[in-house]
Amino acid sequence: MEWLLKVIEEGQFTYENQYGNTCTVDFEKTEFCVFWSKNPRYLLEYIGEIPYEFYLHYTLNDYPEYELNIPNLENRIETFQKISNLIGKERVIWRHDPIIVNQDIDVNEVLRRIYKLGNRLNQYTEKLVFSFISEYSKHNFKTPDQDTQHKVMKGLVEMNEEWNLDLRHCASDIEFEGIQKNKCIDDSLIQRIIGDRPWLKPTKDKGQRKECQCIQSSDVGAYRRCKHNCLYCYAK
Secondary structure: OHHHHHHHHHOEEEEEOOOOOEEEEEHHHOOOEEEEEOOOHHHHHHOOOOOOOEEEEEEOOOOOOOEOOOOOHHHHHHHHHHHHHHHOHHHEEEEEEEEOOOOOOOHHHHHHHHHHHHHHHOOOOOEEEEEEOOOOOOOOOOOOOHHHHHHHHHHHHHHHHHHOOEEEEOOOOOOEOOEEEOOOOOHHHHHHHHOOOOOOOOOEOOOOOOOOOOEOOOOOOOOOOOOOOEOOOOOO
16 A cells, blocks of 8 residues: 555556566546555555545455465454445455365355355445356466356345345356346446446456456556465466
């Protein structure tokens, strides 16, 4: 957060993206921010200094065997609840990302863990976004087969009868009743927060995957900076 506030004050940030292209973000033209984090406790310290309206994707999983260097689960749940109370539950989106099913965590176990989290978080958010683990050369995790994915989604829909959250799947062409495709950079949510703006258009970001529904934006994140050391990470 110290770095982000510094480059915002400087007015511009230039970086090299994952494809080796040089990109520049002009903060004088910035209208809105969307944050992603699985450890946003520092956001709490600086929440009054952020010069833009924003919302937060809070990735909150229960994988102590794979997420090796993040705060304990209770701490992260409390942070989620505190941020929600400060900025409103519509601005804190719960991401369970990725969903992992393997020889160590079967369908029943992953659903049990999600249910335990959902019972603590459902009053502090309006939306649950999830995706299944994707295969990358940097880790040995496998994408669950379609039958397994359907079993997990069926379980999520059933649990959501208690929570009544907006249940979304990220960047997938899978169709399942009770689950819609997500738009992480979401013009409708931005409009809900700040009202209609001439620049706010539902144009898909061409730089994203085919299944991605996000509108156009500029990313100021960078690979190989995170110290969480999650074993399934694709961006190490």
